[in-house]
Amino acid sequence: MEDSELILTEDLEKTYQDGVEVRAVRGIDLLIERGEFTAIVGPSGSGKTTFLNLISGLDTPTAGRVLLGGREIGNMSGTELSDFRRDHIGFIFQAYNLIPVLTATENIEYVMILQGIDRKKRRERVMELLDLVGLADKADTRPTMLSGGQKQRVAVARAMAARPSIILADEPTANLDSVTSGELLDMMHQLNRETGMTFIFSTHDTLVMQRAERLLTLRDGKITADETGSEKSIPGIDGKKKDEE
Amino acid sequence: MVFLKLAWRNLFRNRGRTLVSTAAISIGFAAMIFYHGIFYGMKNNMYRTATESFLGDAQIHGIGYRSSRKVEDLITDLPALTDSLEAEEIVRAYSPRVYSYAMISSPANVSSVQLIGVDPEKEKKLSNMDENIAGGKYISGPDDNGLVIGIKLAEILRLEIGDAAVVTVSEAASGDLSQALFRVSGIFDTGDRNMNRSVALAGIETARGMLALEESAHEVAVDFTSLEYGLSDSLFFWDKYSRDGNKALSWRELAPQLVSAFQMSENIISFVGLIMFVLVAFVILNTIFMSLYERTFEFGVLLAQGTRPLQMGRIIVLESLSLAVVGLIAGSLLGLLVTLLFQNIGLGMSGEGVEFMNVTVTTDIYPVLEPEPFVKYSIGFMVCTFLISLYPAFHAARLKPARALSREL
Numbered sequence: 001m002e003d004s005e006l007i008l009t010e011d012l013e014k015t016y017q018d019g020v021e022v023r024a025v026r027g028i029d030l031l032i033e034r035g036e037f038t039a040i041v042g043p044s045g046s047g048k049t050t051f052l053n054l055i056s057g058l059d060t061p062t063a064g065r066v067l068l069g070g071r072e073i074g075n076m077s078g079t080e081l082s083d084f085r086r087d088h089i090g091f092i093f094q095a096y097n098l099i100p101v102l103t104a105t106e107n108i109e110y111v112m113i114l115q116g117i118d119r120k121k122r123r124e125r126v127m128e129l130l131d132l133v134g135l136a137d138k139a140d141t142r143p144t145m146l147s148g149g150q151k152q153r154v155a156v157a158r159a160m161a162a163r164p165s166i167i168l169a170d171e172p173t174a175n176l177d178s179v180t181s182g183e184l185l186d187m188m189h190q191l192n193r194e195t196g197m198t199f200i201f202s203t204h205d206t207l208v209m210q211r212a213e214r215l216l217t218l219r220d221g222k223i224t225a226d227e228t229g230s231e232k233s234i235p236g237i238d239g240k241k242k243d244e245e
Numbered sequence: 246m247v248f249l250k251l252a253w254r255n256l257f258r259n260r261g262r263t264l265v266s267t268a269a270i271s272i273g274f275a276a277m278i279f280y281h282g283i284f285y286g287m288k289n290n291m292y293r294t295a296t297e298s299f300l301g302d303a304q305i306h307g308i309g310y311r312s313s314r315k316v317e318d319l320i321t322d323l324p325a326l327t328d329s330l331e332a333e334e335i336v337r338a339y340s341p342r343v344y345s346y347a348m349i350s351s352p353a354n355v356s357s358v359q360l361i362g363v364d365p366e367k368e369k370k371l372s373n374m375d376e377n378i379a380g381g382k383y384i385s386g387p388d389d390n391g392l393v394i395g396i397k398l399a400e401i402l403r404l405e406i407g408d409a410a411v412v413t414v415s416e417a418a419s420g421d422l423s424q425a426l427f428r429v430s431g432i433f434d435t436g437d438r439n440m441n442r443s444v445a446l447a448g449i450e451t452a453r454g455m456l457a458l459e460e461s462a463h464e465v466a467v468d469f470t471s472l473e474y475g476l477s478d479s480l481f482f483w484d485k486y487s488r489d490g491n492k493a494l495s496w497r498e499l500a501p502q503l504v505s506a507f508q509m510s511e512n513i514i515s516f517v518g519l520i521m522f523v524l525v526a527f528v529i530l531n532t533i534f535m536s537l538y539e540r541t542f543e544f545g546v547l548l549a550q551g552t553r554p555l556q557m558g559r560i561i562v563l564e565s566l567s568l569a570v571v572g573l574i575a576g577s578l579l580g581l582l583v584t585l586l587f588q589n590i591g592l593g594m595s596g597e598g599v600e601f602m603n604v605t606v607t608t609d610i611y612p613v614l615e616p617e618p619f620v621k622y623s624i625g626f627m628v629c630t631f632l633i634s635l636y637p638a639f640h641a642a643r644l645k646p647a648r649a650l651s652r653e654l
Contacts, residue, residue, distance in 0.1 A: 050647075058549055059647035078554050086551020093650075097546045101254035106247070111550050113247045162551075 005070075006165060006198055007032040007055050012064035014050050014221075024050040026221035027064065032200065034165065037192045039201040039212035047221040048202040052168050055200075056089050057081045069165065086114050090159030090197075094171035096151035098143040104130065104154045105139045111162045129157035133187065149180035156188060166198045173205045185211045248556065252563035255536065256571065263568065266532040270572025271579050273525040277518050277622050278580025282612030283592065284514055288507055290610055292472065295503055296496050298435050299372045301340075301466030302475035305486050305493045310463055316345050316415065319461040321490035326465060335482065337470045338370035341462035343452040348413040349394075349445055351402035358398060358445045360412060362452025365389070371468045374433060374446065381406040381431035389448035391430025395441035399432045406432065412445065416457040423455050467493075518622060522629040525572070529565050529630055533637045537561065544641060545649030558638035565634030566627065573623050580619075584612045 007030070014025040024047045032038060032055075040048050053059035055066055057073040066073050068088065076084060098107045108129055109122045117125075130136045133153035143151055152172060159167045169188075173181035189211055192199050201208050209215055217225035227233065256263050296302050305326065310318035320326060323341060330339045343362035348355060365384040369375050375383040379396055392410060394402075404410055406429055413424045427447065434441060453459070474480055475495050486493035497504045537544070544557065552560075591609035 053647040053650075056549070058650065059645070082548070082551050082553040084551075085549060089549075091546070091549045093546065097542065099251070099543060099546070101251060101258060106250070110247060110547075114551050114553075114556070158550075 005031055006034045006036075006068070007200075008067040009055060010065050010067075012051075012054060012066060013062045014047075014054055014059065015062045024221050025054060025061070028221075028223055030216070030223060030226075032198065034198055035192070035196045036214055037189060037199045037212055038214040038216060039203050039208050040216045040218055041203060041209055042218035044204075046218040048218050049170055050221075051218065052170055052200065052202050056091070056166075056168050057085055086111055087162060088164050088166065090162065090164040090167040092152070092155050092159050092167060092169035092172045094174045096143070096148070096155045096175070098151055098154055098158070100143050103140050103142050104135060104146070104157075107143070107154060108158045108161050111158070115162060125161060126157075129160060130154075132160075132191070133157045148175050149177075149184065152176060152180075152184055153187070156184070156191075160191065160195075160197070164197065166200065169199065169201045169203075171203055171205070172201065173203070173208060178207065181205060181207050248560050249563050249567075251560055252567045255540075255564055256567050259536070259539075262532060262535065263571075266528050266568060267572045267575055269528045270525050270569065271576035273521050274573055274576025274622065274626065275580035275583060277521055278577070278618050279583050279587075279612065280517070281514060281618040281622075282584040282587075282614055283610060284510060285613035285615070286592075286610045288510070289472070289613060291503070291507075292496075294436075295500060296468070296475070297373050298377070298437060299374060299440065299466070300496055300499060301371055302469040302472070303467040303482065303493055303495050304499055305465045305467065305491050306463065308490055308492050311492075311494075314344070314346070316456055316458075316463075317418070319458070319463060320465060323461050323465070326486070326491065329486075330465070330467065333482075335469050335471070335474050335480075336467055338367065338468040340364060340367040340371045340466050341449065342368075342464045342466060343449055343456065343458065343461075344463045345414045345452065345456055347445065349398070349402065350411050350413075351404050351408065353403040354401055356398060356401055356443075358394075358443050360414060360445050360447060360452060360455075362447050362449035364449045371466055374435070377433045377435045378431050379434040381429065383431055383433075384446055384448050385430075387448045388450040388454075389430070390427060390451055391447075392427035393431035393433055393446040394429060395444050396432050396434040397438065397441040398443065398445065399429070401442075404429050406430065412447075412455070414455050416455075418457055423457070425451075425455050518625065519629075522622075522626050523633075525626065526629045526633040529568055529572075530633050530637065532568060533561060533565050533634065534640075536564070537637055537641060541644075541649050544644055545646050545651075548644060548646040548649060554642040554644075557644065558635075558642035561638040561641045562631065562634045565630050565637070569627055569630040573626060577619055577623075581614070584614045587612050588614060 009028050009030045012025055012028040013023070016022040016024060028051065040051060042048050050059065054061050055068070057068070057076070060074065068084070071084070073081060073084065099110070102110065105126050108126045112122045112125060126139070127136065130139055133156055135150060135153055135157070138146060138150060143154070146154065173184060176184065185207060188199055191197060201212065203209065214228045215225070216223055305320060307318045307320045327339065327341065330336050341364060345360045347358050347360040349358050363384060364387050365375070378393070381393070384391060384393055392412070394404065399405070402410065408429050410427050410429060411424055412427055413422055415421070416423050449462070469475055474482070475497070483493050483495070548557065588611050591611050593609050
């Protein structure tokens with residue numbers, strides 16, 4: 001695996017046995033390089049979230065393997081995997097999912113506490129991130145007092161706190177209006193360019209697809225299209241691309 | 246620290262549920278504190294009833310007397326002993342007694358009894374026999390010729406105040422029988438069936454005269470200035486008065502059945518406490534599982550961020566312990582208030598009182614307030630909570646992040 005290669009999946013499979021057998025991911029081979037701004041698209045049930053869970057170590061594959069920065073995550077123990085996620089992966093969720101009993105500052109610094117970073121350095125980093133997402137004045141505000149857009153900005157700051165190499169965002173704009181979504185995506189794209197962090201989105205949002213530099217289309221657990229730059233064809237609201245109609 | 250912060254703040258997230266759980270914990274804990282106070286109040290009551298009725302806090306006998314009960318096994322050098330007791334600061338009162346098995350006969354019946362010769366003035370300071378006179382009067386002096394008998398004995402012998410009764414004893418030195426005619430001057434009712442059935446009191450000089458004894462006694466009962474002295478094994482008194490042929494014993498050695506009964510009761514209290522702890526701990530378990538179920542996704546987020554399985558477990562344990570601490574503080578205050586309230590008004594013993602191990606408690610019970618149950622039960626409860634919280638903690642530690650994020654427990 002070369003230095004530029006961040007995520008490599010080989011014949012990745014995930015099958016659920018919930019009464020009936022569901023093959024959520026079927027033999028995906030994929031390489032994602034450092035610094036990519038990639039969106040995974042596809043209709044509901046196509047396996048996007050399962051794929052994100054597998055490449056982040058949140059779930060274990062039924063077959064195949066995932067290499068993250070050269071390390072096979074399937075061989076890690078529970079604690080090793082936790083530490084790996086803590087240090088290398090940032091998550092942004094659809095419903096923001098900030099911890100409601102913690103303030104914006106505390107939500108952002110949580111992962112740094114897990115890393116054992118001292119309070120002074122943590123607070124400096126938190127202020128830096130809050131500045132970056134434009135919420136320096138909301139440092140001591142609890143999530144319930146923030147708007148949806150503000151919560152997602154805090155979530156972005158939280159995902160970046162540990163300086164991870166990858167940020168995985170599962171439908172990050174699903175609960176936001178188009179203006180707020182646009183602003184948030186601009187911000188993340190800027191962060192991607194400035195810091196070199198890899199962003200991988202799972203999305204139905206055309207705004208995300210438009211801004212993504214690479215578009216992976218998943219259908220029935222398989223990657224059916226892998227497009228970059230001007231080649232990209234944005235699916236419609238039914239999840240189908242023009243050439244599929 | 247962040248885990249404690251999370252645990253503590255989460256308590257106040259669902260205030261209604263926390264309030265109900267806290268109420269259950271605090272009421273359970275307060276009940277334990279109060280129950281403990283009542284038990285020790287009753288124990289003190291029984292202890293006083295037992296020691297003040299006749300036993301005393303301690304007794305001194307000639308070595309061998311308690312096993313032989315022979316009239317000739319007397320205390321060595323009674324005058325020196327009583328002089329020494331007079332000088333003791335910890336001794337509030339003492340009373341020499343003369344004992345003998347006797348046969349008492351009335352025109353209607355005959356019964357074996359224990360004849361006890363007492364010095365009424367000294368005895369009044371030590372025991373409350375004079376207060377238990379149900380009819381007639383108490384012994385008026387050391388050489389009073391009157392006989393004071395128990396109410397049950399009077400019934401058996403069909404004796405009333407002023408009736409004649411013949412008492413037969415065996416003399417100390419010769420073993421010859423000695424008889425005397427007495428008039429029943431008083432009838433006592435101590436609440437102790439044995440005493441009421443088989444004890445007859447006479448003036449100490451009168452009894453000595455019948456037994457042909459010089460200035461001596463079989464027993465000196467002692468009352469200390471504090472209840473605690475009778476409970477202390479290391480008190481100097483026991484060594485000092487267990488010399489020269491005498492033996493000093495505390496009430497605990499004199500009435501071991503009472504001590505065993507107390508011990509048994511303490512074991513029962515501990516068992517009841519344990520059941521209470523487990524019940525209350527299950528309230529916590531239920532609360533934590535409800536919380537765990539509601540916050541599955543949140544736990545998924547924490548796991549995704551890199552919280553280790555053990556750290557997840559720690560959050561749950563801390564949350565359980567935080568809930569327990571809140572409940573304990575509220576329960577301690579409630580227990581304190583209720584105990585203080587009944588300490589002032591007392592719990593009335595209606596009717597003929599309650600008999601326990603041959604001791605009838607007739608006076609009101611005043612719960613005892615001491616730090617021990619607060620500390621003991623708090624530690625017990627926290628340990629119980631900790632142990633029971635390991636189950637949801639284990640559950641949380643085993644959560645799969647992907648399943649938690651899809652809100653599946």
